Amino acid sequence: MLTAENLIKTFPGVRALDGATLRLAPGTVHALLGENGAGKSTLVKVLTGVYRPDGGRIEWDGAELHLAGPLDAQRAGIGVVHQERNLIPAFSVAENISLHHLPHHGGLLDRARLRAEARRCLDLLHVDLDPDTRVADLSVAQGQLVEIAKALSLDSKVLLLDEPTASLTGDEAERLYAIVRRLRDAGQAVVLVSHKLEEVFAVADTVTVLRDGHSVAEARPLAEFTHSQIVDLMVGRAYASVALTERTVDATATPALRLDAISTALGHRDVSLSVRPGEILGLYGLIGAGRSELAKALLGLERITAGTLEVHGEPARIRNVGEALRRYRIGYVTENRKEEGLFLEQPVARNIAVTVWRRLARAGLVSDRAERAVVQTYVERLGIRLASSRQLAGQLSGGNQQKVSLAKWLAAECDILILDEPTVGIDVRTKAAFHELIAALASDGLALLLISSDLPEMVALADRVAVMSELRVVGELANDHDYPRMSQAIIRLIHLAEETESAA
Amino acid sequence: MSNDTARRDVDAAPPTPAPAARKPARAPLWANPRVGLVVLLIALVTLFSILRPAFLNTQLTLVPIQSDISVYLVVGLAQLMVLSLGHMNMAVGRMAATSAFAMGLAYDRLHTPLIVSLLLGLAVGALLGALAGLIISRTGVNSFVVTLALDFALVGLVTILYTQFTDGVAFADLPPGMDALRFDTFADYCMGNLCGPEIPLVVPFALVAALAVGCLFRYSRLGREILMTGSNVRAAELSGIPTRDRIVQAHALSGLVAGLAGFLLAANNGAFSASLGDQFLLPSFLAPVLGGTLLAGGAVSVLGTVLGATLTQVIYKGLNLLQFPLDQLQLYIGLVLLAALSLDRARHVIAERRGVRA
């Protein structure tokens, strides 16, 4: 049906797709797997016409397909449901479904036909939703279903679902799987892009695995593989704990950061954690667990309603990020580097020096030379690759951007660092370099709080792992760096928490 | 970092030419926006001088035009202060008028010397700006709306104040020194046989203001943090910049500089009147925008603002000498703005196509 062969796509500094092949057959659910940075989302964007490939070809039933833009892909019958909603919130479900071809009588909206079309598509999915409901009043899961209905209205034969259950609860995900199976039975080709192995094994028939931009397994029946074989394919090496610098943590030292029964205005209750200097405390959890929000509360961005916070043994009240940085030397590398961590339109030098201007300033003025010296130190130390010193942060590759985002906190000489999903969207090789870096920071004496959804990363780096679920800490484990055992234990803690939640 | 799978060194420049990976070619001269302005300026001056030689006459043209440029440069700087944040100040004119009122009142009632009156007026301007900044930063309401509402409110306030405290619309008495500012140039002050150049006394005020604003954004920590706040307010907050304070400060400075503009215009006109600043709105945007400052925030150009203000006044003066009716001048200024922006856009597009960083 749809074949994408040997696709190549390059961006400045990185080869996102390097011979990626995908073959789809009607009536199948096809999983597209790969680690962060393997090229999954680039492949989706190429197939949906957002990017044009630099090499390779796309064919539909043998005929070559040239996709000049998203509309071409739609017309070709390729539908997509992205991770973020692309609906008009003020409009009704029916209007959103038929937005591309609103039925009308000489300019006036034909409400009856609008509703009928919405009913038709929703019925195909066996979803009972009032077509006149405003999309703004729907939940995330419902919005997703509307987008699938919209793809059907566009007569899609191929449906790409990009991380569809990322923001769904267990029940909502189950409902989605049922719909996926129904679509498959109706003859659609559904591509499920996911990194959740349990999900993939539950729903998919065939699988393609991407690694470093090329396909290491193409359209193979899923039944041929076990979990660990798939992981091996994704990661590219028999999973062994990566040899990182040996570190010892002084168990008697005063914790650099201690949370004691902290509750926040957002709903966190009774959160207790502590991180010692030189230690890496991992904070694991699924989406909605509230980890980033906890970090932001520590920085004074959300209200702490109960409990105590201690920094190096002294009680602390942090009112804003500036105070966290300058008085307590706490830094926060945000999860969302493009929106919250970097100034994309500013030169790299400014991005790095922004936290140290206060220190460098003499009588309120900052000398360029002093700034350059500091920036140069950290550019070299982190190995940031720049084409010129005045390059804008927005022009760097993902890995380099993340290094810049980190550099500004190192420049500020923080001794407590909160890292929020530090290697998301970074190619695998740079990721390994980052892990080395993080371990090195810890052995230099920094106290690190590592928030990550990447289990292998967590198990490789953390000395202890705290697990959060639904705004509470549900358990803490000492890490023996043994992946199978640790990952089991962590997942078990989460499931246990979910059971107690639903039972309560 | 050892691994046995063949990998490409993804961080090195890939073999396939990717333009941004190479060191970008030095931007050619024509791509520099400021150069375009200078060229246009020279061309227009030449044109006007040929058509009307009176254009180069010192007393008739060159001296007054310097006074005008000074006023409108400072007006442009007032707007520039908030453009750095990606905000707008729709009340520059009224802030100038209110400041000028305070200056006039100070002399009228307290007989304060010129400098003190000036400082008082600047303080009033700064307070008004700070008020706007406070409302904007605390409520998150768009700066356009806040300053528009403030403008509306100040229109009323200024008229009321003038009718209450003067016998009409202007103060009768002016502080000593205002006359000199209005009529004198440095040529009127001589040490022995050496006299100063034919530069009006108001010019140094504008130059100092331009230098100060320039230094603020180029070298000072405050200026840099303001620019970062304009570039990405969320990232600025998360980097430890006190964004609320910076917003208030930028707006306060805008009000202060607007006050200075009001003072300079009052000096040029010879009176503190209620209608001061009525014509400030368009020029306040013209100068910075022509000079290359973006409305989006994060980057400013003081030099560009200077050139922009100069260009607009040259056009006004030239068309005036060519006897275009005064009200028609607005029309041509509007056309010039559109033309200049379109050309700039074209330049940008061409530069991008050639892979050059404009």
Added chain:
Amino acid sequence: MTAVLTPTPAPSAGRRLTRTPEFTLAVIAAAGFVALAIATGGNLLSAGTLGAFFRFLAVPIVIGLSQMVVLAVGQMNLSVGALTGFCAMASAWLMLEAGWPAPLAVLAALLLGLVVGLVNGALVVLTRINGFIVTLATMTIIQGLRYGVNGPDTFQGYSAGLRAFGRASVLGLPVVFLAALAVAVLVGLFFARTVPGRKLLASGGSPFAARLSGISNDRSLIVAHGLSGLLAGVAAVLTVAASGSVNASIGDDLLLPSFAAPIIGGVALVGGAVSVTGTCLAAFLVRLVDVMQAQFGINPRWIDLIIGAVVLGAVLLGTVRQKLLRRGSP
């Protein structure tokens, strides 16, 4: 197996109505009107006063709608006032100097407004410059053109028929006011029921999603500006009819009210939403305040102050409501 999905239980239609900003405005407007009627000892309700009240409400309503239309796509039109004046002058000139009959001159005014609006939109799209700057520039150009029609002189004594139309009343309500209401209804229908109107709102609300559905955001922008210009032309016609004389200062005091009405009426600056009812009610409120000022001899400047404060308050309220809504949603 049918998946039954119920969204968050919708409150009853009645409850939903009372929560809208328009309802609050209506209550305030009604209360204010009653208060004023009582304060004037019933004078407000006399034929002459009431007629004057509504006659001078017509143009603010239409001007507010003119700005609302571009706010819907997240744009601003700074030239609405100047354009109204220009169309008014052009229309008067056609009647007095070119001897055109009133209906043709009216049509010409509308056409001129439409064309200038489309040019505004085209400029914004072609130059990709912020609409604020573009309309700031066109505003000054139009101001120059407006002055060029008749210099400092006033046009008067044109078409008796048109002026009679401007003074006429039906059932105590001035015809010009009814015309403005009719225009408001049409604009409301445009956004609620027609395909181009829906596309416009889609472009304003979520340009990326709109593009993915094949809607041309550029076209929406041009249509919005064109419509804004057309409405400015309508305002011009109403001015020519109701005022009896026009000069080059027409429209200068319309810019701020053109923003005040939609903003107080609850229209957001970011685009994607319109409220015809809100805009009309807000214009009504502003008119109420004007009349109060005349009635009680309050210095008009205080009114300006109050209006400035009210606009601020309205946006504040809007922002607070949005924040509350976001906290409450799942």
